[in-house]
Amino acid sequence: MEQANMDHAEGHDLHLTPEQEYGISKLGMWLFLGTEIMLFGGLFAAYAIFRAKYPEMFLESHQELNREMGAVNTCILIFSSLTMAIGVTAIQRGKQMLAGIMILVTIICGLGFGVVKYFEYGAKFAHHIYPDTNIFFSLYFMMTGLHMLHVFIGLAVLGVIMVLTFKGKFNEKYSTPVEMGGLYWHLVDLVWIYLFPLLYLVG
Amino acid sequence: MSEHTHSQEKHITSYKTYFIVWVALMVLTFVTVYISYLDFGQLNIVIAMVVASIKAGAVALFFMHLKFEDSITWLFALFPIALLFLLIGMTILDTFTRIFPI
Amino acid sequence: MANHTVATNVYVPFLEQKGFLSWFLTTDHKRIGILYLISISLFFLIAGVLALLMRFELMTPMSDFVSPHTYNVLFTLHGSLMVFFFIVPGLAASFGNFLIPLMIGAPDVAFPKLNLASYWIYIVGAIITLIALLSPADTGWTFYTPYSATTDTDVVMITFGVFVLGFSSILTGMNFIVTIHKMRAPGMTWHRLPLFIWASYATAVLQLLATPVVGITLLMLIAERSLGVGFFDPAKGGDPVLFQNFFWFYSHPAVYIMIIPAMGVISEIIPVFARKPIFGYKAIAYSSLGIAFISFLVWAHHMFTSGISEVAATIFSFLTFLVAIPTAIKVFNWTATLYKGSIELHSAMLYALGFIFLFTIGGLTGVFLGALAVDIHLHDTYFVVAHMHYVMIGGTVMGFFGALHFWYPKWFGKMFNESVAKLAWFLVFVGFNITFFPQFFLGIQGMPRRYATYPEEFESLMALSTYGSWILGLGVLIMTVNLIKGLFSDEKAPQNPYGSLSLEWQVPSPPPTLNFDKIPIVTDWTYGYGKKKEVDA
Numbered sequence: 093m094e095q096a097n098m099d100h101a102e103g104h105d106l107h108l109t110p111e112q113e114y115g116i117s118k119l120g121m122w123l124f125l126g127t128e129i130m131l132f133g134g135l136f137a138a139y140a141i142f143r144a145k146y147p148e149m150f151l152e153s154h155q156e157l158n159r160e161m162g163a164v165n166t167c168i169l170i171f172s173s174l175t176m177a178i179g180v181t182a183i184q185r186g187k188q189m190l191a192g193i194m195i196l197v198t199i200i201c202g203l204g205f206g207v208v209k210y211f212e213y214g215a216k217f218a219h220h221i222y223p224d225t226n227i228f229f230s231l232y233f234m235m236t237g238l239h240m241l242h243v244f245i246g247l248a249v250l251g252v253i254m255v256l257t258f259k260g261k262f263n264e265k266y267s268t269p270v271e272m273g274g275l276y277w278h279l280v281d282l283v284w285i286y287l288f289p290l291l292y293l294v295g
Numbered sequence: 296m297s298e299h300t301h302s303q304e305k306h307i308t309s310y311k312t313y314f315i316v317w318v319a320l321m322v323l324t325f326v327t328v329y330i331s332y333l334d335f336g337q338l339n340i341v342i343a344m345v346v347a348s349i350k351a352g353a354v355a356l357f358f359m360h361l362k363f364e365d366s367i368t369w370l371f372a373l374f375p376i377a378l379l380f381l382l383i384g385m386t387i388l389d390t391f392t393r394i395f396p397i
Numbered sequence: 398m399a400n401h402t403v404a405t406n407v408y409v410p411f412l413e414q415k416g417f418l419s420w421f422l423t424t425d426h427k428r429i430g431i432l433y434l435i436s437i438s439l440f441f442l443i444a445g446v447l448a449l450l451m452r453f454e455l456m457t458p459m460s461d462f463v464s465p466h467t468y469n470v471l472f473t474l475h476g477s478l479m480v481f482f483f484i485v486p487g488l489a490a491s492f493g494n495f496l497i498p499l500m501i502g503a504p505d506v507a508f509p510k511l512n513l514a515s516y517w518i519y520i521v522g523a524i525i526t527l528i529a530l531l532s533p534a535d536t537g538w539t540f541y542t543p544y545s546a547t548t549d550t551d552v553v554m555i556t557f558g559v560f561v562l563g564f565s566s567i568l569t570g571m572n573f574i575v576t577i578h579k580m581r582a583p584g585m586t587w588h589r590l591p592l593f594i595w596a597s598y599a600t601a602v603l604q605l606l607a608t609p610v611v612g613i614t615l616l617m618l619i620a621e622r623s624l625g626v627g628f629f630d631p632a633k634g635g636d637p638v639l640f641q642n643f644f645w646f647y648s649h650p651a652v653y654i655m656i657i658p659a660m661g662v663i664s665e666i667i668p669v670f671a672r673k674p675i676f677g678y679k680a681i682a683y684s685s686l687g688i689a690f691i692s693f694l695v696w697a698h699h700m701f702t703s704g705i706s707e708v709a710a711t712i713f714s715f716l717t718f719l720v721a722i723p724t725a726i727k728v729f730n731w732t733a734t735l736y737k738g739s740i741e742l743h744s745a746m747l748y749a750l751g752f753i754f755l756f757t758i759g760g761l762t763g764v765f766l767g768a769l770a771v772d773i774h775l776h777d778t779y780f781v782v783a784h785m786h787y788v789m790i791g792g793t794v795m796g797f798f799g800a801l802h803f804w805y806p807k808w809f810g811k812m813f814n815e816s817v818a819k820l821a822w823f824l825v826f827v828g829f830n831i832t833f834f835p836q837f838f839l840g841i842q843g844m845p846r847r848y849a850t851y852p853e854e855f856e857s858l859m860a861l862s863t864y865g866s867w868i869l870g871l872g873v874l875i876m877t878v879n880l881i882k883g884l885f886s887d888e889k890a891p892q893n894p895y896g897s898l899s900l901e902w903q904v905p906s907p908p909p910t911l912n913f914d915k916i917p918i919v920t921d922w923t924y925g926y927g928k929k930k931e932v933d934a
Contacts, residue, residue: 105915105916106504106911106913106915106916112579115579116507116508116575116579116580119574119575119578119579120507120508120511120571120572120575123571123574123575123605124567124571126605126606127567127571127605127606127608127609128609130606130607130609130610131609131610131612131613132613133609133610133613134609134610134612134613134614134617134643135613135617137643138617138628138639138643141636141639142628142634145634146634149634222624223620223624223625223626224624224625224626224627224633226633226634227626227627227628227633227634227635230620230624230626230627230628233624233626234616234617234620234626238613238616
């Protein structure tokens, strides 16, 4: 008689170990980041095609964008990535207060990014530049808009994580949500690292 | 059994490493903005993209700890990028080799 | 583990708990599987009725039953519901949810709460799409620009519904990949995994990485309609073919999201009822990944007549033929497994055999269509319709029905009437062929798809196809009634009615809430029927 190839007598407990849970969360987060790359990817592909097709339009239109504001926002986001990374290391070393403050700084930076973006959009509308002005601005508004949406989602997530950090929910033994929030925030930074030169610098 | 129980010590990156990476990112940002005021023709976008990729690589490797991840994570981090190149490459190939451009 | 106080192992089947909340808030993968199963079956039946209405209209050359506009709405709804609400979540979400943790020896998926969330996101997407029915779109399920950007019907709503659905698909895919990587029982090495798991893994990768591209494409289309941007509008410098490029970058892999899980089901059913180890285990396993990978390289074969460049068309035509290789590997290995087996014609096995037969026809006609020159003649004719239905019904739906009959005792702990199931299979098989085989001839003779009226010389074949659809519908009806009736029967299913060796059959039917008392230790591969043999250590 054929036998099922498992051992009934021996066996493990059904519960996952903390290491397993940590590995599961981390792989899941990286997979999710992969989908984000593909989501922005469609717009990057459209950008590549239309820039190759209409180099003059892209060159002229991109000069309407405010290079200084873009550069300031780049610096803000990179700095927020630094504070987020420090926050992760801090919580991994059990320093809850420092971690909480670092996440708070990250959130403030994110809000600052939003404020700058608000003035930028306002200036564009004041000059009667809208998403339907031309393809460059369609891409500009869609790419930065989608990115902005990710910033807001990131802020909401980090807000919750910050409160929980200050409440002492995380420590050197369990810091998974802080690390996952950090990964997401770095991705937001990573996308902007490409958006900034493509839209503001080289058109 | 072995793959489940050996608990690997988590790698913790030092604050110092983060600061060095941050300084590098700021320098590269300055460089890319500075170069954008010069005219290298077609080279401008190439330079901008190379610089951006170095920055993105630094963020991924150090801030996101990709440097210390296992091969599966690397695979799922790099495969989407390959797919993205495929999408861009083949769509461009189609768009610019048409006899009757649309 | 010695000092663990093990709870007394009282067997409580996962279906035991009653009440609305026990379903609404469940994180049990088996219950979520049932929620999906009910939802997708409902959409399948609705979209099937729409198809019957269309076939009824097509019985005569004139547009006498519904107006041409209504016909356009019918095929749009039939396609959208079938594709996005039935067949894409389909086997992966229902049987994938039920089987993956059981087969790999895990108590649940990696992210149980996310699993529940992705079901409710699916429902939200469905509700949005239902709201869109107030002004139903008439674009076809592909939403091609420029028509979709200009028609007066409510395209934004239905595409937004599909966009939301994409989230559900992505989260499910991510969940399954992590589950398969991280939750396998000790000893369950990659080369001992059931082939359904390999298929689910390949599917999940496609769900994860192709779906976001259609998401952004639909967002661009929504922006086109609501913000007046011109990505796809030639008047504004855009390119309508770009939409097709982006759309098929998802939707071609999506075809494999639909079919690969069904291939996994067939790989499970055949060795059990042939009482032989699966032939070419590794070849079947890796061909699933191969198909998934190649599916990213062939999307433009849907666009040979859309005005894409000849260079691109030639390359894509060549790459398309590559798909035939891993597909044929599977078919040959299934056939080789059957060879000299002691075959038992259980209803699940009948569906599996039906799959091999019909899917081979569907696959081979796909090779015709992949050939650039032939496709110019056959594109957008009934030949494509027939090909697609041979793959989707002859393949995926046959696999789905097979899975339903195969795992029914395990899932619900009840038995259905086997003779009625066989009768239903016969009607489905015969009805399907009568419906769709004539459409190959119609297509070759030049009958274009998506028209409510047609020249009179096509009437006899069209009418034949309509008669077939009635037999097919009757078969599905009998099958549905038989399966539902089985739920209320008193006949309890044994733990392992077919003597299968994979893990899900080693727990009681229906399985307990946490699947296993203890995580099992796996000592051999899944297919040791007849003589025991392992592919490698």
